[in-house]
Amino acid sequence: MHLLNLGILAHVDAGKTSLTERLLHSVGVIDEIGSVDAGSTQTDTLALERRRGITIRSAVVSFAVDDVTVNLIDTPGHPDFIAEVERVLGVLDGAVLVVSAVEGVQAQTRVLMRTLERLRIPTLVFVNKIDRRGARHEGLLRSLAERLTPAIVPMGTVSALGTREARFRPAIGPYDVLADHDDDLLAACVEERVDARLVRRALVAQTRQALVHPVYFGSAVTGAGVPELITGIKELLPAADGDPEGPVSGTVFKVERGPAGEKVAYTRMFSGTLRTRDRVPFGESRTEGLVTAIGVFDGGTEKRRDSVPAGRIAKLWGLTGVRIGDTLGEPRKAHGQFFAPPTLETVVVPGPDTDTRSLHLALTRLAEQDPLIDLRHDEVRQETSVSLYGEVQKEVVQATLAEEFGLDVTFRETTPLCVERLVGTGSAVEFNKQGGNPFLATVGLRVEPAPVGSGVEFRLEVELGAMPYAFFRAVEDTVRETLGQGLYGWPVPDCTVTMTHCGYSPRQSHAHQGFNKSMSSTGADFRGVTPMVLAQALRRAGTRVHEPLHRFRVEAPADTLGALLPVLAELRAVPETTEVRGAACRVEGVVPAARLHELEQRLPGLTRGEGEMESAFGYYAAATHGPVPYRATPTRKS
Known part of the structure; x- marks a missing residue:
C-alpha cells in the first residue's frame, strides 16, 4: 500500500467541497453526501464555515482506493484565505484543481x-457542474488551454451536457x-503506429512529472465522472516518498487548539518515524518538545497511534511553542512564499464591554x-492592528471573535499596507561610553537599497571574533525587527544592512565581587542601541513610501466601455490595454489596492451585471x- 497526500483546490463556488463529499461517498467513507448549503459536510467543521457555506480553514480526511491511502486536504477557495492554501501546497504530492463548467x-x-506549475505539483483538472444549464465542454477546453495552461490532456467527452443526465465518457485524446x-510517442505518431499502451505510459510519466494535466469532466452532485477521476488519482499521481528509517524531518502546516486549549500541530512527515515520548527539535530556535500524543487520518476518521512514519500526515500534541511553518527534526529547505502577502490592514476596535486583555489573547x-x-500592538495609542487580504476575511475575524471567544469588536476603515524603499545609502555609529550613548x-x-524581492541581507565588515557571537546575533535580530517600521512606520522589505563597527565592555566586577552588569556589556545593550543607529542610518539614506497595486482584468459588454473608463480614472486605475471584440470588450491594467473593493462593488452597476473581473497583487x-x-511608529509586534 502506498500513500498520497492530495490537495483539492479551486476558485470559490466551483464545487470543491461538494466534490470532496462525493469522493468520500464513492469510496465508502460516508453513507450520505453532506451539503455545503445545509452545513453538513465532513471537512467544513467550523460553525462559521457551515453558516457561510465557504471553506475558511484547511481540513484533512483520509480514504483508501484499493492499495492507495489518500490523505485529502480540502482548502479554501476564497482569495481572502489564500494563506491557508499556501501552507498546504508545501506538503502535497498531487492536486485536483476544480473548475466550474x-x-x-x-x-x-x-x-x-x-x-502549481511553478512548484511542479502533479495536477489533475476536474471540470465540475456539467449537469448545470450553461455548462460548456469544447469551449471550456479551449479556455483552459488559452487562459490556464496549454499542457492539458482531455480524458473523455460529455453527453447530455447541461442536464441531470449529463455523463462523462472516457477516451484519451x-x-x-x-x-x-x-x-518514442512522437515517432509512433509520425509512423501511424500509436497504441493505447504507449499513450498510457507517456500519460502516467508526464503527469507525475507535472508536464501535462489530464482533464476530467463531471458533476459532484450527480456523481458523473467521479469514478474516472478516482481512477486518475490512483493511477496517475505519484506516491508520497520518504525513508521511514531516515532522520526525523517534518513540516507543520496547520496549528489549532484542542478542547482544553492545548496546541495541536498538523504535520507532514518527509523522513524518519516520529514516536510518542520522542523529544524533537523544531523552529528556528531548535527548541526541543516532547510529543505526548499522535493522531493519524485513516478511513475517514482520526485514530491515535504510537508512531507516524515518513509520507503520512499526523496531528501532534505536546509541542507547546510550535508555529506554522516550523520544521521538526532535520531542517528542510524553506519553500519561500508562493503568493503575495496581505496588502490591507485595519485597527480592531473593542466593543464597550469587551475586555482588552481577553481580546489580545x-x-x-x-x-x-x-x-x-x-498582529501589531501600539502601546502609546493602545490599538491593535491586523493585516488582511480582503473584506471577507475581516468579517470572518469579527464573527470568529464573537462566536468562539464571546468578544464584540468592530473595525476601522481598511487601509492599504504600504512599504518603504530606500532612496540612497546611509551610515551611522554609536560608540561605547561616548557621546551620551x-x-x-x-x-x-550602513543601509543600502537591494533589488525588489531580495529581502533583508545582514553583512559584517568587522571580524566575527571581535566580540561574543551572541552580541552579533542580538544586533542582527534587532535590525530585522526594527526594519518592520521605517521612517513613515511601514516595513522596509528589501535592503542590505552592513555592520561597520562593533565593540563591547568585557565582563568586569568590583574587587572581590561577582559579575557587575552595570560595568559589562549584555545582549540588552546591543538590542537597545541598534534601533537608534539604524533609525539614524535610515534618515540619512531616506525612504520613499510605496503603495500596493493590483493587476485587474475586466470583461464586459462593449457598449458599457464608455461608462466604465471614467470610473476607472476616478478610482486611480490605469488601463494598460483596452480591446473591443464584437459585442465584448476587455480592459487590463492596475488599480491601487485601496480602491479595488470599490471597483468590485461598482462593476455590476456599470455593466448591467454582465461584467466579470479578476485581480491579483501586482x-x-x-x-x-x-x-x-503615514503609519504611527511606536508599535511592537505581538
Whole structure:
C-alpha cells in the first residue's frame, strides 16, 4: 500500500467541497453526501464555515482506493484565505484543481494553476457542474488551454451536457501534447503506429512529472465522472516518498487548539518515524518538545497511534511553542512564499464591554492559526492592528471573535499596507561610553537599497571574533525587527544592512565581587542601541513610501466601455490595454489596492451585471497621490 497526500483546490463556488463529499461517498467513507448549503459536510467543521457555506480553514480526511491511502486536504477557495492554501501546497504530492463548467476559468483558478506549475505539483483538472444549464465542454477546453495552461490532456467527452443526465465518457485524446515530451510517442505518431499502451505510459510519466494535466469532466452532485477521476488519482499521481528509517524531518502546516486549549500541530512527515515520548527539535530556535500524543487520518476518521512514519500526515500534541511553518527534526529547505502577502490592514476596535486583555489573547490565538494577519500592538495609542487580504476575511475575524471567544469588536476603515524603499545609502555609529550613548555597546550600520524581492541581507565588515557571537546575533535580530517600521512606520522589505563597527565592555566586577552588569556589556545593550543607529542610518539614506497595486482584468459588454473608463480614472486605475471584440470588450491594467473593493462593488452597476473581473497583487509603486501615507511608529509586534 502506498500513500498520497492530495490537495483539492479551486476558485470559490466551483464545487470543491461538494466534490470532496462525493469522493468520500464513492469510496465508502460516508453513507450520505453532506451539503455545503445545509452545513453538513465532513471537512467544513467550523460553525462559521457551515453558516457561510465557504471553506475558511484547511481540513484533512483520509480514504483508501484499493492499495492507495489518500490523505485529502480540502482548502479554501476564497482569495481572502489564500494563506491557508499556501501552507498546504508545501506538503502535497498531487492536486485536483476544480473548475466550474459554467463559470469556467476564474481569477483564483489562474493564480492556483500558475503556482502549481511553478512548484511542479502533479495536477489533475476536474471540470465540475456539467449537469448545470450553461455548462460548456469544447469551449471550456479551449479556455483552459488559452487562459490556464496549454499542457492539458482531455480524458473523455460529455453527453447530455447541461442536464441531470449529463455523463462523462472516457477516451484519451487528442494527445499531441504528450508527443511534445516523448520522442518514442512522437515517432509512433509520425509512423501511424500509436497504441493505447504507449499513450498510457507517456500519460502516467508526464503527469507525475507535472508536464501535462489530464482533464476530467463531471458533476459532484450527480456523481458523473467521479469514478474516472478516482481512477486518475490512483493511477496517475505519484506516491508520497520518504525513508521511514531516515532522520526525523517534518513540516507543520496547520496549528489549532484542542478542547482544553492545548496546541495541536498538523504535520507532514518527509523522513524518519516520529514516536510518542520522542523529544524533537523544531523552529528556528531548535527548541526541543516532547510529543505526548499522535493522531493519524485513516478511513475517514482520526485514530491515535504510537508512531507516524515518513509520507503520512499526523496531528501532534505536546509541542507547546510550535508555529506554522516550523520544521521538526532535520531542517528542510524553506519553500519561500508562493503568493503575495496581505496588502490591507485595519485597527480592531473593542466593543464597550469587551475586555482588552481577553481580546489580545483571542487575537493571539487567531494569529497562531494564520500568522499572516501579523498582529501589531501600539502601546502609546493602545490599538491593535491586523493585516488582511480582503473584506471577507475581516468579517470572518469579527464573527470568529464573537462566536468562539464571546468578544464584540468592530473595525476601522481598511487601509492599504504600504512599504518603504530606500532612496540612497546611509551610515551611522554609536560608540561605547561616548557621546551620551546610554548603552555599553558600539554599533555601526550602513543601509543600502537591494533589488525588489531580495529581502533583508545582514553583512559584517568587522571580524566575527571581535566580540561574543551572541552580541552579533542580538544586533542582527534587532535590525530585522526594527526594519518592520521605517521612517513613515511601514516595513522596509528589501535592503542590505552592513555592520561597520562593533565593540563591547568585557565582563568586569568590583574587587572581590561577582559579575557587575552595570560595568559589562549584555545582549540588552546591543538590542537597545541598534534601533537608534539604524533609525539614524535610515534618515540619512531616506525612504520613499510605496503603495500596493493590483493587476485587474475586466470583461464586459462593449457598449458599457464608455461608462466604465471614467470610473476607472476616478478610482486611480490605469488601463494598460483596452480591446473591443464584437459585442465584448476587455480592459487590463492596475488599480491601487485601496480602491479595488470599490471597483468590485461598482462593476455590476456599470455593466448591467454582465461584467466579470479578476485581480491579483501586482507590485508596489511610489505613492504620489495626496499626502505621504503615514503609519504611527511606536508599535511592537505581538
